[in-house]
Amino acid sequence: MPSTFSEHVVREGTSTLKDWVKSQAILTTITLVGLLVGLKLIGIGHWILAAVAITLVDLLPVLGLSITMIPWAVYELAFQKDTRTGLWIFLLFVIIMVVKQVLEPFVRGASLGISPWEEIVSSVAGFALMGGNGLGLILGPCVYIVGKKVYRTMHPELAGRGTTGYFDRGFGQKAEPSRKEPEGVVIDITDDVEEVREEAP
Numbered sequence: 535m536p537s538t539f540s541e542h543v544v545r546e547g548t549s550t551l552k553d554w555v556k557s558q559a560i561l562t563t564i565t566l567v568g569l570l571v572g573l574k575l576i577g578i579g580h581w582i583l584a585a586v587a588i589t590l591v592d593l594l595p596v597l598g599l600s601i602t603m604i605p606w607a608v609y610e611l612a613f614q615k616d617t618r619t620g621l622w623i624f625l626l627f628v629i630i631m632v633v634k635q636v637l638e639p640f641v642r643g644a645s646l647g648i649s650p651w652e653e654i655v656s657s658v659a660g661f662a663l664m665g666g667n668g669l670g671l672i673l674g675p676c677v678y679i680v681g682k683k684v685y686r687t688m689h690p691e692l693a694g695r696g697t698t699g700y701f702d703r704g705f706g707q708k709a710e711p712s713r714k715e716p717e718g719v720v721i722d723i724t725d726d727v728e729e730v731r732e733e734a735p
Contacts, residue, residue: 557645
């Protein structure tokens with residue numbers, strides 16, 4: 535068992551990295567399947583190769599689908615004069631982006647052990663703190679999750695108690711009401727005192 539703060543950070547950081555890779559694999563699979571189906575229906579030649587290439591570019595930080603699919607749609611519209619193909623490529627891009635944006639907080643939350651709101655807020659915070667750098671969208675949730683896990687590991691006795699249990703509950707989750715232990719047993723002896731008084735001469 536890790537005993538120092540640095541050992542806790544290394545262990546939880548490694549665990550978080552594995553969980554993040556797992557969530558990224560799920561999202562990448564969703565993107566690839568969407569592209570395979572969409573490009574096949576549009577009638578693109580070499581649609582398998584195109585789907586794989588676009589998916590690989592999507593793995594790169596910041597770039598994403600827009601760096602490939604938007605220029606492709608513009609090329610089809612402006613230079614090939616193929617309005618149908620250009621519009622369908624752009625529509626496919628929009629559909630995949632919407633699906634990913636909706637599913638990403640839930641997929642990452644399920645894999646990393648945080649709620650969708652925590653994933654969204656930590657991503658925005660990381661993006662802002664890094665001056666608008668796209669890497670902040672990845673590092674923000676990772677730093678938050680490592681901190682959360684280290685906190686829960688080093689302070690198990692505080693987990694779930696009032697405000698100190700915040701990291702255990704996450705955003706939007708209410709704390710359980712604290713239970714008050716009985717301070718003692720109160721015995722009513724009023725009747726006994728009255729009987730003693732009546733028996734006394």
